[in-house]
Amino acid sequence: MRKHLITLLVLLVSLTVSAQEATKQAASGPNSFTNPIIPGGYPDPSICRVDDSFYIVNSSFEYFPGLPIHKSKDLVNWELIGYGLHRAEQCSDEVNLVDVQSDGGIHAPTIRYKNGTFFIITTNVYLNEDSKTTDFVNFIITAKNPEGPWSDPHVLKGAPGIDPDIFFDDDGKVWYVGTHTPDNPNYEGEGEIWLQEIDIDHWKLTGERYYLWRGACGGVWVEGPHMYKKDGRYYLMVAEGGTSFNHAVMIAVSDAITGPFISNERNPILTTRHLSYDHWVHSTGHADLIDLKDGRWYMVALGIRGDEDRGSNMGRETHLVPVQWEREPFWWKEVKYEWPVVAPLTGRVERTSPVPFKGTSQKRELSFTDNFDGPDLNLQWNFRRVPFNDVYSLKESEGHLRLFLKPEVIRERGRANLMGFRQTESDFSYSVRMSFKPRSPNSEAGISLFQKDNNYFTLTVIKQNNRHVIRLILAEPDKEPQILAQQDLPDYKGEITLSVQSQYSTYSFYYSIDGSEFKLLETTNSNHILSKKYTGAYLGVYATSNGAKTKDHADFDWVNYQGFEKQ
Secondary structure (H helix, E strand, O other): OHHHHHHHHHHHHHHHHHHHHHHHHHEOOOOEEEOOOEOOOOOOOEEEEEOOEEEEEOOOEOEEOEEEEEEEOOOOOOEEEEEEEOOHHHHOOOOOOOOOOOOOEEEEEEEEEEOOEEEEEEEEEEEOOOOOOEEEEEEEEEEOOOOOOOOOOEEOOOOOOOOOEEEEOOOOOEEEEEEEOOOOOOOOOEOEEEEEEEEOOOOEEEEEEEEEEOOOOOOEOOEEEEEEEEOOEEEEEEEEOOOOOOOEEEEEEEOOOOOOOEEOOOOOOEEOOOOOOOOOEEEEEEEEEEEOOOOOEEEEEEEEEOOEOOEOOOOEEEEEEEEEEEEOOOOOOOOOOEEEEEOOOOOOOOOEEEOOOOOOOOEOOOEEEEOOOOOOOOOOOEEEOOOOOOOEEOOOOOOOEEEEOOOOOOOOOOOOEEEEEEOOOOEEEEEEEEEEOOOOOOOEEEEEEEEEOOEEEEEEEEEEOOEEEEEEEEEOOOOOOEEEEEEEOOOOOOEEEEEEEEEOOEEEEEEEOOOOOOEEEEEEEOOOOOOOOOOOOEEEEEEEOOOOOOOOEEEEEEEEEEEEOOO
């Protein structure tokens, strides 16, 4: 016991030092900001400006609420203000987030503003279990206030592919810019961008469909299109090369929105293809452009930090890059096009850059504390899929989050009583105080670090054979979940603090009965829940009755998370 306490004290001292350093770093100086501007699993950013305010929406895949929306006045400090999909009724019919598969769900939205209304257009990808076919449901939601409420989905029939864009032209026409696999593709993964007018009054595609472009550098996995108009010309920007190390941003130009589009000879305009796999951030791409009131331009793009094994638990995050438009200098060209030059001084996403607006101080939100004192659940909390109606309560026990135990366990396409918030840094401290007095056998509650239905940790108290046991389980893809550590809790009286400390690529799992003396249960490598594809890791709470019906519940007094920036 003494050894475990000494170990914890040493760790807490080191984390205190790290926290002090993190605080210094998190409050950037008045002249610089640190990427990512929105840390945690916020991929596929799309941005719009309304007067002096900026809004970003991100992909959310199988999570609910979906389509997180952030607001900023300065492009570097962002506040989560709501979600486009925030009601269960929006997500139970054609836009199905009830039993959607892992890595399905909401893909690559676009947010735009026109005449007092916000528009989000996006795709829900749903795999039909019976037929093994996939439905690509493209839809639009609208709101007068980006904080909500947002409308029910307006599904656009006959729209194939993913990642749609909505473009409002000067002549009043509204256009859908989409992706699809062309007939008779030249190779696997070849994509094509198509265009068709939208009848906004009736929410349907109308008129002729135009096929615009298959990308610039091979056209592999052309997706994420965005259309812009500058100085009378149309610019079509796309993501290309997949979502890994070859991810890139390409752009083309045309005098007419229907084409033909001419590829920029200097494509890609943003990528890490030319950098080491060990660069601090890689796979940059899937971007959107924004113009400022003073005529300057910026780009938001996803990127993956290389903290652990050339990846990170946070997955794909939102970064900010300056953009400068330059005209081609070639004297022999009859038409000298103007092109956006991304990060004109370095050509890459930098960890630290000058702030867009002088005098701005960035304050990165790397911590999250919830004492459950309010009437509503904090916006940071997400569920894997639309939860059951009676999963939790903030009223049953004042100042606590009550999770009701249900038979469901964590499984593919399931709706377990599992909720969490996004991990923002590889190094962190996460602690939870729980009151849990189970009466039924196999009742279980505690915390979870989760990436997918088949990739997670659970650190829980479970009642077995009239004994209380603390148990650490690891689930990894293509493996049966395994018990990493398990101990009886002879002194357990119904109160426990569970804690995970991440440092030096190691997770250390602790518990404390009295809230002051901590015991080390187990240590593991921290790369077990690395982002494998689309989403980042979450830290949360979990409760289950493991198949039985029960009236048991777990009350959580508080959760405390602090992320620490790596050097």
